[in-house]
Amino acid sequence: MAKPISIQIWNPRGKYRVVSTKPMPGSRWIRLLTDHDCRLEICTEKKTILSVDDILALIGDKCDGVIGQESKTGLPFLFANSFHHHSTHQLPGDPLSIMDGGRWRLTVLTEDWGETLFSALSRAGGSAFSNMAVGFNNVDVKAATKYGVAVGNTPGVLTETTAELAAALSLAAARRVVEADMFMRAGLYDGWLPHLFVGNLLKGQTVGVIGAGRIGSAYARMMIEGFKMNLIYYDLYQATRLEKFVTDYGQFLQSIGEQLVTWKRAATMHDVLREADVISLHPILDKTTHHLINKDSLSIMKKEAILVNASRGPVIDEAALVEHLKANPMFRVGLDVFEEEPFMKPGLAEQKNTVIVPHIASASKWTREGMATLAALNVLGKIKGYPLWSDPNRVAPFLDENSQPPTACPSIVNGKQLGLTTSKL
Numbered sequence: 324m325a326k327p328i329s330i331q332i333w334n335p336r337g338k339y340r341v342v343s344t345k346p347m348p349g350s351r352w353i354r355l356l357t358d359h360d361c362r363l364e365i366c367t368e369k370k371t372i373l374s375v376d377d378i379l380a381l382i383g384d385k386c387d388g389v390i391g392q393e394s395k396t397g398l399p400f401l402f403a404n405s406f407h408h409h410s411t412h413q414l415p416g417d418p419l420s421i422m423d424g425g426r427w428r429l430t431v432l433t434e435d436w437g438e439t440l441f442s443a444l445s446r447a448g449g450s451a452f453s454n455m456a457v458g459f460n461n462v463d464v465k466a467a468t469k470y471g472v473a474v475g476n477t478p479g480v481l482t483e484t485t486a487e488l489a490a491a492l493s494l495a496a497a498r499r500v501v502e503a504d505m506f507m508r509a510g511l512y513d514g515w516l517p518h519l520f521v522g523n524l525l526k527g528q529t530v531g532v533i534g535a536g537r538i539g540s541a542y543a544r545m546m547i548e549g550f551k552m553n554l555i556y557y558d559l560y561q562a563t564r565l566e567k568f569v570t571d572y573g574q575f576l577q578s579i580g581e582q583l584v585t586w587k588r589a590a591t592m593h594d595v596l597r598e599a600d601v602i603s604l605h606p607i608l609d610k611t612t613h614h615l616i617n618k619d620s621l622s623i624m625k626k627e628a629i630l631v632n633a634s635r636g637p638v639i640d641e642a643a644l645v646e647h648l649k650a651n652p653m654f655r656v657g658l659d660v661f662e663e664e665p666f667m668k669p670g671l672a673e674q675k676n677t678v679i680v681p682h683i684a685s686a687s688k689w690t691r692e693g694m695a696t697l698a699a700l701n702v703l704g705k706i707k708g709y710p711l712w713s714d715p716n717r718v719a720p721f722l723d724e725n726s727q728p729p730t731a732c733p734s735i736v737n738g739k740q741l742g743l744t745t746s747k748l
């Protein structure tokens with residue numbers, strides 16, 4: 324069995340043993356655990372992704388809870404976690420086979436939180452696991468529930484930060500910021516030209532959002548308030564608050580003599596793809612959203628459209644995207660996530676009509692420290708037998724540095740299945 328080499332131990336005499344598979348930002352999460360009688364072991368191993376064997380070694384014979392990382396794309400439980408019953412999408416052949424330097428090889432792209440790890444955690448006396456992420460497509464929630472392990476995630480604290488990065492990618496792609504920056508640095512600029520890096524004006528255009536949940540709605544508001552764009556969205560559920568916001572904001576604009584902004588809930592995703600000038604993807608990753616954007620869906624988008632993805636890489640068929648980018652030089656993308664992270668499909672990096680960043684959408688200091696705090700409090704709360712927080716989207720009380728957090732688990736995704744009670748707070 325592979326043994327992780329380096330571990331940092333805090334509060335060695337603590338009664339409850341909690342393991343974190345990675346160092347996390349900030350120190351409040353460490354204090355919260357150690358102040359509550361936890362012995363905290365942080366794996367400081369340099370590997371980006373720990374293998375199942377590494378994590379088994381970390382769990383050992385006695386472990387009360389684990390904080391894990393989504394880290395990468397995370398395909399393993401894509402299909403197991405789906406709560407939706409119909410899909411027109413094909414299952415991928417072998418999601419863990421990736422092309423590396425011209426050879427196919429097997430790899431594990433993420434911490435693989437399935438049957439093996441949850442049964443081991445349960446045998447070690449553990450009942451708590453939390454991802455330091457809102458997405459949990461790397462976790463087999465059914466297996467966790469079977470072994471009585473609560474699965475935490477970190478919603479709310481990363482909504483605005485992630486939406487801001489999606490807005491940054493939209494702008495950078497629309498105005499060709501990266502291309503122009505590279506041109507400048509290469510010393511190619513020799514004076515103003517009428518045709519130099521002409522891009523798209525956003526004002527008055529239509530922004531399309533696919534998956535208008537927390538992040539999708541926050542992004543929509545930014546684009547509507549910032550650039551006075553009209554909205555078309557597709558989601559399985561009606562985004563009532565977002566619709567009301569656009570109606571009210573449109574009326575306000577009219578009252579000051581400016582042009583109205585409008586919203587439309589599309590009956591199908593294809594309506595969004597056909598109509599929108601900028602399309603941003605914000606759904607969860609499950610079997611209904613795997614390769615949602617593929618050769619066919621790309622073909623119905625406007626030739627000069629902008630596509631942004633800060634959700635999960637496999638929502639886009641990246642090989643089809645590369646072909647589309649090659650054939651349509653005025654079509655542009657902003658990508659924070661990739662189908663087989665940390666790799667990119669051949670040809671993507673060479674395309675000038677791309678803006679590509681390494682999965683940094685939630686990377687603001689406040690958000691990352693907050694994610695660490697929420698993940699630690701999910702684990703601590705379950706160990707201590709605290710109830711579930713009544714509204715996982717209202718996490719501010721857990722993040723106030725100057726007060727003790729509520730005695731509740733901020734967000735447990737299988738709380739109901741485990742029969743956990745909900746806090747009255």
Ligand SMILES: NC(=O)C1=CN([C@@H]2O[C@H](COP(=O)(O)OP(=O)(O)OC[C@H]3O[C@@H](n4cnc5c(N)ncnc54)[C@H](O)[C@@H]3O)[C@@H](O)[C@H]2O)C=CC1
Nearest residue numbers: 458485534535536537538558559606607611633634684685
């Ligand atoms: N790039 C990054 O660093 C980050 C990525 N994320 C990703 O963003 C996702 C969304 O996060 P939140 O907005 O907090 O989640 P959320 O649950 O509030 O929103 C997801 C929305 O997608 C919708 N949806 C589900 N299936 C759909 C389908 N087939 N078609 C259209 N819409 C569908 C849901 O109804 C929901 O409204 C996360 O699950 C995660 O994978 C989140 C944070 C940071």
Ligand SMILES: O=C(O)C(=O)CO
Nearest residue numbers: 393455456457458685
């Ligand atoms: O929270 C998530 O789901 C991420 O991708 C990392 O912020």
